[in-house]
Amino acid sequence: MEIIILANSSSRDEPYTVAISFTETGLSIFCNCPAGEWGKYCKHKMAVLLGDEKILYDDKQIENFNKASKWISESSYPLLVAKLRESEKELEAVKKTIKNMKEEIAYSMKEGLKS
Ligand SMILES: [Zn+2]
Incomplete structure (x- = not known):
């Protein structure tokens, strides 16, 4: 299962894509920003993890964001x-x-x- 959330970028107009995956290995969160591409800490993944709605690119993201927040709250994150x-x-x-x-x-x- 995977949830995609478009996140605001402070450096460009195009949003970044945060992907929350729930697989047999656990709950993973990826982002396609420069830091995220390397699997590093990035503010987009962290905002999703912390439930910070300000990172959302537009109103269409809220449903997936809430779904991801539920997965996260049920994990050890x-x-x-x-x-x-x-x-x-x-x-x-x-x-x-x-x-x-x-x-x-x-x-x-x-x-x-x-x-
Ligand atoms: Zn990122």
Whole structure:
């Protein structure tokens, strides 16, 4: 089974084609944009995965988009996305720690640091 969704491109007028395939190997998502052609992460596949309707080329895509969203919600993709979000939060926390440490070092350099 395969669902085709036309997705907006930010770099050209023609839409890209996102194909969601449900086979014995599982749920696959392909896109024919330059990154997608290589099987890499692309914003078109990610938008479909996250249920972001803004990526849809026109109103005709909504039925297939909803069908794909149902397949996705019944798969393990939402779990992977949750893990991604968790890692992004951890990264933000580390960035904040680094910023604070740099400020502390700068303060020490200005005011002096005892031994
Ligand atoms: Zn793409």
